[in-house]
Amino acid sequence: MLQYYRGTEQDRKVLFSAFQAGFVDYVVKLDLTMEQFFAHLFDQEGNAREHSFVAMSGSEAVGIILGGIKLYEGIRTMRCGALAVRxxxxxxGISxxxxxxxxxxxxxxxxxxxxLEVIQGNDRAIAFYNRHGYQRLYDLSYYTLTNLSGLTAATQMEASGHGMANIAQLDSHRFVEAVQGREYFHLNWQNDLDxxxxxxxxxFYGALIKGNPAAVMAITRQGRISLLMVDKNERGRGIAPMLLNSAVRELALTRLQISFSNNAGLHGFLQHLGFQRDPIQQYEMYRFL
Incomplete structure (x- = not known):
């Protein structure tokens, strides 16, 4: 007999075992330890045990849904961080x-x-969410650059006329202030400021002109870019390649990765630098309450 429990009603091992059982055949291999599972999906992504649920068959965990709540794009939002069944x-009917x-x-x-986000091509899941009132609103694309020589050449060529810009690392407070002061565009849940x-x-990097950030970037020490923003009147003048090249040099990176939603200008910029679009893409789906 199946029973359903709130995430706080079961211990951490049960939640982790439910996640492992449900994602054992997932298209993207999720090889996480229990510590990594909680650090990434709860601490960073914002899922919470009190907003999550697990399905139990006797003493076995057979399904799970993770939920996280925050003010997202100015609206109180519940995100489905994972939904999986053995x-x-x-x-x-468990899902x-x-x-x-x-x-x-x-x-x-x-x-x-x-x-929620769902992988493009996962037609069964997409149809399931559509039946339950979700609508696809954004396409989430992923790009990777492994040949960094073109980036170096682009930086030397395009940024030669922009000697006014000084590239520097920023502390988190100055980075947040710079982002909040810019024009708004859509950021998916896993790339937003929170x-x-x-x-x-x-x-965090900034391109400073007269001491003020004209562009900012957030990048991990593994080369994953979550946010790259350039002031409207400074675009096309080589500042973004300067930011990227500084990070590559200072962090000793061998590849760059970036994901973003529905931004034609950014698509063109990345392709110009030699980024390749990854085969796995996602949809962002919403249900309005």
Whole structure:
């Protein structure tokens, strides 16, 4: 007999075992230790045990949904950080019940929208979410650059006429102030300021003109870029390649990775520098309450 529990009603090992069982055949291999599972999906992504639910068959954890709440794009939002059911028990209504509990929790907590990401091509999951009122609103793209020689050449060529810009590392407070003062555009959940500030893995860069940041970037020490913003009147003048090249040199990077949603200008910029679009992409889906 199946029973459903709030995440706080089961211990950490049960939640982790449910996650492992449900994602054993996932298209992207998720090889996490229990410590990594809680550090990444809870501490950084913002999921909370009190907003998550686990399905139990006797003493076995067979399904899980993770939920996290925050003010996202000015709206109180519940995000589904993961939904998974053990493969041999799929098609028996477990996902439906977990999603129902997730939805009710959002309503009870005063949320105005539900949000999740799903891999493009996962047609079964997409159809499932569509049936439950979710709509695809954004396409989330991933790009990788492994040949960094082109970046160095672009920096030397394009930035030669922009000697006014001084590239420097910023502390987190100055970075946040610089981002908040810029024009708004959509950032997915895993690239927004809240996500970045929850982690200690980022290095912040700014291109300073007369002491003020004309561009900013948040990048991990492994080369994952979460945010790259350039002032509108400074775009196309070589500042972004200067930021990237400074990070590559100072952090001794051998590759760069970036993800973002529906930004044609950024697509063109990355392709110009030689970034390759990764085969796995995602949709961002919303359900409005």
């Amino acid at each position: 493969p041999d028990l799929r098609g028996h 439906k019940e977990l999603l129902r509990l997730h939805h009710q929790e959002a309503v009870d907590q005063g949320c105005r929208q539900l949000y 996500y970045i500030c929850r982690s200690d893995k980022y290095v």
